[in-house]
Amino acid sequence: MISARCNCGAIALSLPGPTNRVAACHCIACQRRTGAPFGVGAFYPADVVSILGTPKEYVRAAESGGKVRFYFCPDCGSTVYWKADNLPAMIGVAVGAIADPDFPAPIKSVFEQSKHAWVEVSGAGVEHLQHGSARKTSD
Template identity: 80%
Template sequence: MIDARCSCGAVVLLLPGPTNRVAACHCIACQRRTGAPFGVGAFYPADSVTISGAPKEYVRAAESGGTVRSYFCTDCGSTVYWKADNLPDMIGVAVGAIADANFPAPVKSVFERSKHVWVGIDAADVEHLQHGSFRKTSN
């Protein structure tokens, strides 16, 4: 088991371990959510994640037409995880909240139409999409 947590430790997720379902997202909403040029999320089946603490939920419209629900700590403000209508059985976890320099790299780079021109995600095995999302695939 590994964990993901907010800056102050009030919100903690217990995860079954590393996953290969990792995506870098360059959409404007992720840029604003993270305060960075892109967000990186690790995706897990929701029933494999244990959540402790009392995060606040923020709901926004997704480009897909559905909604994304982000969960953040009410004390320190860190976004730790999110749920998207297009992935109802999955939880996206902020890779930065896992804080493991050896965590697997992204296998997808999505919404590259709004990617900052100086950002490069150049590994040969990364799928690059102008739109899109991280769909559920086998682990």
């Protein structure tokens, strides 16, 4: 088991271990949510994740037309996880909240149309997409 938590520790998740379902997202909403040029999420089946604490929820419209629900600490403000209406069986966990430098690298880099020019997500087999899952870019 591994854990993810907010900066102050009030919100914590218990996860079964590392996952290979890791994506870097360069959409403008993730840039604003993280305060960084991209967000990185690890995705787990919701039924294998235990959540401790009472997060605050922020809901926004997704490009897919559904909603994405972000859960963050009401004390320190750290976003720890999220759920998308179009993937109800999955939970996205902020890789930064896991805080493990050996955690697996992203296998997907999405919304690259708004990627900062100096950012490069590389590695064997990384899928590069202009949108969330719509079209693959040429390498």
